[in-house]
Structures are given as C-alpha cells and as structure tokens.
Amino acid sequence: MKTKNLIYYALISSIFLFSLVSIWKILVTLQGVELKNFNFEIIITLGIAISLLNLIIGEKLNYLIKSTLFAFIFTFVDGYIVQVMPVWYNIGIFAILIFFTLKINKYSQKYLASEHSSQIVIFDFLTLFGIVLFSFVILFPFYMMLITSFKTQAALLINPLDFSINFKQDFKELFKSYFVIFDTYKFGRYILISTFVSVGTVIVTLLFAIPAAYAVARLNFFGKNFLSTSILIIYMFPAIVLVIPLYTVFSQLGLRNSVGGLLIVYTATTLPVAIYMLQGYFRSIPKELEEAAIMDKLNWFGIIIKIILPLSIPAISSVALYVFMIAWNEFLFSLMFLDNPNSFTLSRAIQYLSGDAETPRQYLMAGSVVVTIPVLLIFVYFEKYLVSGLTAGSVKG
Amino acid sequence: MSDTLSKIEKRTAYILILPAVFLVFSIILFPIFANVWISFKEVGLKDIRIPEPRAKKIVKSIKDNPDQLKVIYKLRNSSLILEIRDVKFQDKLPKNIKPINLDERCRVKSNKIYCDFGNWEAKYKENFQILLKSSDGKQINKKELKTIKPKLTGKSDNILLNTNFTLKNFKKVFFQNEFFDLLSTTFYYTFFGTIGSIVFGILTAQLVNQKFFGRTFMRSVLLFPYVGPVVALAYTWELLLDPYSGTLNNLLMNFQVIQEPLNLLGQKYLTINFFGFDLKLRLALTTVIIFEIWRYFPLAFLFILARLQAVPKELYEAAEVDGAGPLQKFISITLPQITAVISILFMIRFIWNFNKFEDIFLLTGGASGTRTLPINVYEQGFTISDIGMGSAVSIVIVALLLLFMFVYFKLIGKRADEN
Structure with missing residues (x-):
C-alpha cells in the first residue's frame, strides 16, 4: 500500500461525504430547520476516520454489518453530540452513510497498492460527486420555482429559507397563485394563444419544409448546392439583427400585435433547420420505392403523400417537436411584436407580469410553472425524438 | 425524351422549394438588407408610423332649432413631422337629412358628403363644421349620426423610402x-x-x-x-x-x-x-x-x-x-x-x-x-x-460575425491542410 494512494483515498472520500452531507443539510435548512453550520472539520475528520477504519477492518466483518456500524456511529455523533436534530434528518444522514460506506467498501488495502489506484479513486469519486452536484445545481431552480408558487407573500418575506409546504391547508389556498393567474391575469387565454401559435408554426413549417426538403434531397435543379449550403448559413443569422427591420415593416403593414404575424416569423426562422433535418432523412429512404411509384404514374404530390410521408414519421415527429419547443419558448419576437395584452403569448405575459414591481413573486413563479411544465413533459415523454432533433438541429438557442 | 423529363423535374423542384424560399427570403434575408438601408438613415421610432389623416366626429344640437344639428369634425394630421397630400374626406348621412351652407371644398352626392381638403402640413388641425337639417321636419337621431364614421385618405412620404442618407448613425456607434x-x-x-x-x-x-x-x-x-x-x-x-x-x-x-x-x-x-x-x-x-x-x-x-x-x-x-x-x-x-x-x-x-x-x-x-x-x-x-442607430449596431454585429466566421474557417482550413 502506498502512502500517497492512502492519503488521496481518505481525503477524496471524506470530501465526497462532506458534500453529500452538506447538500442534505441545505435541503433540511430549506424545510425550516435551524442549522447554521456545515461543521467542515468534524465531518471531514469523521469521514477520514471511517474510510481508514474501513481499510483496517477490511473483510473481517460482513460488509452490511460494517456499513450499519459506521452509519450508526456517524449519525450518533452528527445528530446527537454535535447538534440535536430531528429524527427525519438523522434518517437521511443514516441513508447517506450507508450509501457512502457501500461505495468505499470496494477499496481494500490490496487495491490501493496498485499503480493507478489513486487516479481511479479520484475518478470514481469525481463521477459520484459530479452526478450529485449536477443534479442538485440543475434541479434546484426548478424545485424553487415549483415551491415558491405554492407559498404566500407573507411566508416568503418572513423566512425566505422555508420551503416547506403546508399540505393540510385547503386545496384552494394551496393553489391560490394558480387560481389568481387564471382568473385575474387571463392565463387561460395566453395558454390558448401560445398553443395556437406553436401548433400553427409546426403545421405551417412542415407544409413548407416537406416539399422543399424533398426537392433538395431528390431532384436535380440549378442552384441546388447553393441552396443547401445557404440553408445552414441563414440559420446562423441571429434573430436580434432581424428585429428592427421586421418591427418597422410589420408596424407599417399593421401586422404587429397579430398572432398571424408572429406565426409567419416563427415559421420563417425554423424553416431552414426543418428543411435541413428532413432532407437528411429523405436521402436515407431507398430510391427504388419512388422509381416504382413513377412507373405507376404518381406525380410528386402522390410520391410525397404515399411514399415519403409514411416512411419518415420518426423524422417528421422530431422536427415537429423541435419546432414546437422553439415556438413555445420563443421570447424576443413576442416581446417586440406584441404590446396588447389581448394577444400575448405565455412568455410575453410572464414578462409583462414581472414588469409590475407590485406583482407578488409567487404569481410570477406560478406562471413560470405553467409555461415550463408542458415543454418538460413533452421533452421527457418524447425524449428519443427530441434528442435526435436537438443533435441534428442543434444550434438554435 | 430525357430532356423533357429533366425539364419537368426542374420545374417540379422549383414549385416545391418556392414557398419556403420566398418566406425565408422575405422574413430573414430581406430584413438583413433592410438593416443596411435603415442604418444610413435618421429614423426614430415615431417616424415609422405612416402619417394618417384623422377625424373625430362630435354631434351637437342647436338651441331653439330642434330640426337642425351641428356636426364638428376635429381634423388632424397624426404625424408631427410629415405632411399629408391630397386628403380626401367622405361621410355618410342618414336618409332625409341635408347639409346647409356646405363648405365650398365639399359636395353632396347621393347621401354622402365628399370633401377635398388638399394638403395638410405636419401637426395640421382644423375644426370642420357642417350644419344639418332634416328635410321631413322630424328630429334627427343623434346616436345614428354618431355611429357613422367618416373615411379619410391621403398620400404621404414614407421616411423609410426616401433617399436621404447619412453617416451619422455609424459615427455615433463608434464614437458616442x-x-x-x-x-x-x-x-x-x-x-x-x-x-x-x-x-x-x-x-x-x-x-x-x-x-x-x-x-x-x-x-x-x-x-x-x-x-x-x-x-x-x-x-x-x-x-x-x-x-x-x-x-x-x-x-x-x-x-x-x-x-x-x-x-x-x-x-x-x-x-x-x-x-x-x-x-x-x-x-x-x-x-x-x-x-x-x-x-x-x-x-x-x-x-x-x-x-x-x-x-x-x-x-x-x-x-x-x-x-x-x-x-x-x-x-x-x-x-x-x-x-x-x-x-x-x-x-x-x-x-x-x-x-x-x-x-x-x-x-x-x-x-x-x-x-x-x-x-x-x-x-x-x-x-x-432611434431605429437608425439600432440598425447601425445590428450591422456592426453582422460584420463582426462575418469576420469571425472568416477567421475561423481560415484557421480551421489551415489546420485541416496540415493534417
């Protein structure tokens, strides 16, 4: 056993333990429990002691007994000696310790003697650490958004750290923010407009993109190469440089504040990537099928409807979902073009709501939950299609 | 034979791509060029509103004369900067009502009043009056009269379409x-x-x-x-x-x-x-x-x-x-x-x-x-x-992006050659 490996092992594992315990402590604090210190020194010392003891005991004890023993010691020290904590806190700590000791069980004195073991230990723990940390950092804002929407203004001001929800209260009280945004701020209408614009954009984009993609994939014509390269270059052009001319032209044509105008712009901005994604897929469909169709005297319309479409359902769905997501999340154009509350989309409505400093934050968060949930649900449910769409379309955002 | 086939193929291809190309051209490419145009102009947000001739109709009864009414049109040019040329006015009258002592710029033809107001300079305002008299002696229905809205048309310069250019915006972008x-x-x-x-x-x-x-x-x-x-x-x-x-x-x-x-x-x-x-x-x-x-x-x-x-x-x-x-x-x-x-x-x-x-x-x-x-x-x-300034900044962004792409492809191209 090398001393260097031993030190790395003990330090890294105890730091990992410390971060797990700290995240648990943060979550516990957010339930209104008074907790003022991470106790860095104590936890690290305990962690080093446990990881060293683990090596010394080795396989003399059954690993389950060993884990339970360590977990009990740690929980007792942390939850009763250092500070007195509620039982559910200690159960959490106990579970963390069981998890931790099962992880370090794999390292033995023999293992640490091998050449790259310190690197492997670091990599193992960094992986675990990464999983825990990234999940926490990513999910926390979503968690906060959801919780805040169920709180009241007074509760938020008294203790901003109290994330606990009183489920015993009346259903109407609990969902009060949602009732308010639907009743007072007309969010039902905005959901309808957003849905209409997004679904409309998907339909119009597909109507325009499928024939164009078919032509680019299959037919020979002058300027084809130029067209297919310019599709991508056009896609790189940022929305912010289109805003001023579109604003002026739309103002003069009276298209501002109209959902139709928004739909045209969304369609145009998503068309290049839709064509690009679809033509790639169309190319992969065997040509023989179409040749047979030409023999049967089908025209291009027939070919697209009867042969190409049924074969490319997966590609079309991923384009559709991708376009839907872009249109649903879009903010810049809706900010520029809509200033009449009667034609707001959800994103624009939330921004408008926040413009008034008096708007309580729980309403803002309830609105945010309303606009976020559909996309996340669609994403989780159709992840396979969307991920392929994202990788192909990839750049927008 | 194959010649006609390829011709048909070409024609089909153009039909298929045309809608998409047209849309992308008008919403993405056209604005990029329009940016260049606007960036050389002095245009404010208020200038892009096209000047409109407007009229607000007010109906007043006249004391001691129940079968007569006074209609006041508050006429104005909506623009504070541009004139409107050749303003034409049109308003409908209910049946059996005739104007008396009509302004000489106007005439009546089959229950409608037509007026030619000529040119209105910027900020132009006028209170234009018409006296109405019912021909059958009945009282005139005020509400009915109010609901009929006058129509006005006129020609005006569009500040975006004239050819006055300036470098002012770019000077401001870089120096102020x-x-x-x-x-x-x-x-x-x-x-x-x-x-x-x-x-x-x-x-x-x-x-x-x-x-x-x-x-x-x-x-x-x-x-x-x-x-x-x-x-x-x-x-x-x-x-x-x-x-x-x-x-x-x-x-x-x-x-x-x-x-x-x-x-x-x-x-x-x-x-x-x-x-x-x-x-x-x-x-x-x-x-x-x-x-x-x-x-x-x-x-x-x-x-x-x-x-x-x-x-x-x-x-x-x-x-x-x-x-x-x-x-x-x-x-x-x-x-x-x-x-x-x-x-x-x-x-x-x-x-x-x-x-x-x-x-x-x-x-x-x-x-x-x-x-x-x-x-x-x-x-x-x-x-x-300041729309012109905004456009000028957009142009700077596009130019920097093109520069970046150019440098990037030069570097990547070089590396690809070396390997």
Whole structure:
C-alpha cells in the first residue's frame, strides 16, 4: 500500500461525504430547520476516520454489518453530540452513510497498492460527486420555482429559507397563485394563444419544409448546392439583427400585435433547420420505392403523400417537436411584436407580469410553472425524438 | 425524351422549394438588407408610423332649432413631422337629412358628403363644421349620426423610402456609444460563456458515458435547462439570486459563508482581496455568464456524448492493457476523438452567444456592466427610440460575425491542410 494512494483515498472520500452531507443539510435548512453550520472539520475528520477504519477492518466483518456500524456511529455523533436534530434528518444522514460506506467498501488495502489506484479513486469519486452536484445545481431552480408558487407573500418575506409546504391547508389556498393567474391575469387565454401559435408554426413549417426538403434531397435543379449550403448559413443569422427591420415593416403593414404575424416569423426562422433535418432523412429512404411509384404514374404530390410521408414519421415527429419547443419558448419576437395584452403569448405575459414591481413573486413563479411544465413533459415523454432533433438541429438557442 | 423529363423535374423542384424560399427570403434575408438601408438613415421610432389623416366626429344640437344639428369634425394630421397630400374626406348621412351652407371644398352626392381638403402640413388641425337639417321636419337621431364614421385618405412620404442618407448613425456607434466597452463586454460574455459551456459539456458527457444507476434519468435532467423556457428560468434565477429575499444569499449567510448579502445581478464590481492585491471582478457580468453556462452546457453535453459513444471500446481496452490510468486515457484517447466536435461547438456557440439577447435582457436588462451589443440594439431602437442607430449596431454585429466566421474557417482550413 502506498502512502500517497492512502492519503488521496481518505481525503477524496471524506470530501465526497462532506458534500453529500452538506447538500442534505441545505435541503433540511430549506424545510425550516435551524442549522447554521456545515461543521467542515468534524465531518471531514469523521469521514477520514471511517474510510481508514474501513481499510483496517477490511473483510473481517460482513460488509452490511460494517456499513450499519459506521452509519450508526456517524449519525450518533452528527445528530446527537454535535447538534440535536430531528429524527427525519438523522434518517437521511443514516441513508447517506450507508450509501457512502457501500461505495468505499470496494477499496481494500490490496487495491490501493496498485499503480493507478489513486487516479481511479479520484475518478470514481469525481463521477459520484459530479452526478450529485449536477443534479442538485440543475434541479434546484426548478424545485424553487415549483415551491415558491405554492407559498404566500407573507411566508416568503418572513423566512425566505422555508420551503416547506403546508399540505393540510385547503386545496384552494394551496393553489391560490394558480387560481389568481387564471382568473385575474387571463392565463387561460395566453395558454390558448401560445398553443395556437406553436401548433400553427409546426403545421405551417412542415407544409413548407416537406416539399422543399424533398426537392433538395431528390431532384436535380440549378442552384441546388447553393441552396443547401445557404440553408445552414441563414440559420446562423441571429434573430436580434432581424428585429428592427421586421418591427418597422410589420408596424407599417399593421401586422404587429397579430398572432398571424408572429406565426409567419416563427415559421420563417425554423424553416431552414426543418428543411435541413428532413432532407437528411429523405436521402436515407431507398430510391427504388419512388422509381416504382413513377412507373405507376404518381406525380410528386402522390410520391410525397404515399411514399415519403409514411416512411419518415420518426423524422417528421422530431422536427415537429423541435419546432414546437422553439415556438413555445420563443421570447424576443413576442416581446417586440406584441404590446396588447389581448394577444400575448405565455412568455410575453410572464414578462409583462414581472414588469409590475407590485406583482407578488409567487404569481410570477406560478406562471413560470405553467409555461415550463408542458415543454418538460413533452421533452421527457418524447425524449428519443427530441434528442435526435436537438443533435441534428442543434444550434438554435 | 430525357430532356423533357429533366425539364419537368426542374420545374417540379422549383414549385416545391418556392414557398419556403420566398418566406425565408422575405422574413430573414430581406430584413438583413433592410438593416443596411435603415442604418444610413435618421429614423426614430415615431417616424415609422405612416402619417394618417384623422377625424373625430362630435354631434351637437342647436338651441331653439330642434330640426337642425351641428356636426364638428376635429381634423388632424397624426404625424408631427410629415405632411399629408391630397386628403380626401367622405361621410355618410342618414336618409332625409341635408347639409346647409356646405363648405365650398365639399359636395353632396347621393347621401354622402365628399370633401377635398388638399394638403395638410405636419401637426395640421382644423375644426370642420357642417350644419344639418332634416328635410321631413322630424328630429334627427343623434346616436345614428354618431355611429357613422367618416373615411379619410391621403398620400404621404414614407421616411423609410426616401433617399436621404447619412453617416451619422455609424459615427455615433463608434464614437458616442462607449463602443469599446460594449465590444469588450460582449467578448467576455461570449468567450467565457462558450468556454464554460464546453468544459461543463465535456465533464458531464464523460460522466454520463459511464454506467451507473439512473443514467438515462440523469441524461434527461441534464437537458432540462436547455429545453425550459428562458423567461421562466431567468425569473427563477432572479428570485434565487435576489440580495434580500433570495434563497442563495440567505443560505450563504445562514451557513456563515458571507456576512453581507451580495447583489449578484445589480453590482458591477466586486473587489476581492487576493494575497494583498485588490482584484476587481465584474460581478453581474460573471453571474449572467454563469447563467448562460448553466443554460447552454447541455447542448455541448449532447454533442460530445454522441461522439463519445461512437469511440470504439477497443481503444480503451488496449490502453488498459498498456497500463494507462484514467487521466492518461482521457488525454490520449478521449480528447483527440472529440476535438472536431469541440471546434464545431465552439463556433456555433460563439456565434449564438455573441447574439444572445433574451438571457441578459431578462436578468439585468443590460444594467451593471452587462450591456452587450445585442442589448444595445434593443436599447437604441426601442428605449432611446432611434431605429437608425439600432440598425447601425445590428450591422456592426453582422460584420463582426462575418469576420469571425472568416477567421475561423481560415484557421480551421489551415489546420485541416496540415493534417
């Protein structure tokens, strides 16, 4: 056993333990429990002691007994000696310790003697650490958004750290923010407009993109190469440089504040990537099928409807979902073009709501939950299609 | 025979692509050219409203004369700057009502009044009166008269269409707009945002490429910030980072990491004492960069993961036989395999971050040292209401982007030649 490996092992594992315990402590604090210190020194010392003891005991004890023993010691020290904590806190700590000791069980004195073991230990723990940390950092804002929407203004001001929800209260009280945004701020209408614009954009984009993609994939014509390269270059052009001319032209044509105008712009901005994604897929469909169709005297319309479409359902769905997501999340154009509350989309409505400093934050968060949930649900449910769409379309955002 | 076939093919192709090309041309390419045009003009937000002749109709009864009514039209030119030429007026009258002593600019024809008002200069106002008398002696219905709206038409110059050009906007962009401050902020934001999202993309892709429980779930979760709507996420962050009632500051103070709350989005500089040196950190800018990394590393993650999964397992097995550790494996196998992806990612993320508007706009609105070029486009065009200036800044953005693409392809092209 090398001393260097031993030190790395003990330090890294105890730091990992410390971060797990700290995240648990943060979550516990957010339930209104008074907790003022991470106790860095104590936890690290305990962690080093446990990881060293683990090596010394080795396989003399059954690993389950060993884990339970360590977990009990740690929980007792942390939850009763250092500070007195509620039982559910200690159960959490106990579970963390069981998890931790099962992880370090794999390292033995023999293992640490091998050449790259310190690197492997670091990599193992960094992986675990990464999983825990990234999940926490990513999910926390979503968690906060959801919780805040169920709180009241007074509760938020008294203790901003109290994330606990009183489920015993009346259903109407609990969902009060949602009732308010639907009743007072007309969010039902905005959901309808957003849905209409997004679904409309998907339909119009597909109507325009499928024939164009078919032509680019299959037919020979002058300027084809130029067209297919310019599709991508056009896609790189940022929305912010289109805003001023579109604003002026739309103002003069009276298209501002109209959902139709928004739909045209969304369609145009998503068309290049839709064509690009679809033509790639169309190319992969065997040509023989179409040749047979030409023999049967089908025209291009027939070919697209009867042969190409049924074969490319997966590609079309991923384009559709991708376009839907872009249109649903879009903010810049809706900010520029809509200033009449009667034609707001959800994103624009939330921004408008926040413009008034008096708007309580729980309403803002309830609105945010309303606009976020559909996309996340669609994403989780159709992840396979969307991920392929994202990788192909990839750049927008 | 084949000639006609290929002709048919060509014609079909043009029919198929025409709608898409037309739409993209009018909504994307046309505005880019229009930007050039507008950027050489002095145009304000109020100038783009086309001047309209307007009339407000007021109906008044006349004392002692119940069968007569006075109608006042408050006429005006809606524009404060432009004249309207050849204004024509038209209004309908209910049956059995005739005007008396009609103004000489007007005439009556089958129950309608037609007037030619000639030219109206800017800010033109006139109270135009007509006396009406019922021909059958009945009282005139005031309400009915009110509901009929007069129609006015006129010709006017469109300030956008004339050919007066000026270089004023560009002079202002470069010399009165703190241009280099803007440019450096944009550059910091873009560069660190891009690098950060790629670094975290590599880390997370490496993470998810290993086998562990809940891996598919982890992959979905990692993409959440990217698929969520920017408005919702930006406001959530704003609440999270709020100096007084925000969760982050309260947590940090609760665990005694900091003594005073940090205004992460509202403070321009944070002075850090670093071994006796005072370092000035651009706090708000750093915060928006972190938000940007948080939101866009999933894209890098997705790309790099796809590439990592295509790396043959044999390479790693061979390296293991040769006694390579994890770090060595990462440096000599993984990194070379993903450099191509990283270089593409760098370009597309750089371009998109350079043009990022929503994120900063929603978080800080461009205050506390986070004003980037895209934010400036909005401010010039819509806050200061100078459309011409906004366009000029847009043009600068496009020019810088083209320059970047050119340099990038030169460098990449060179590297490709060397290999």
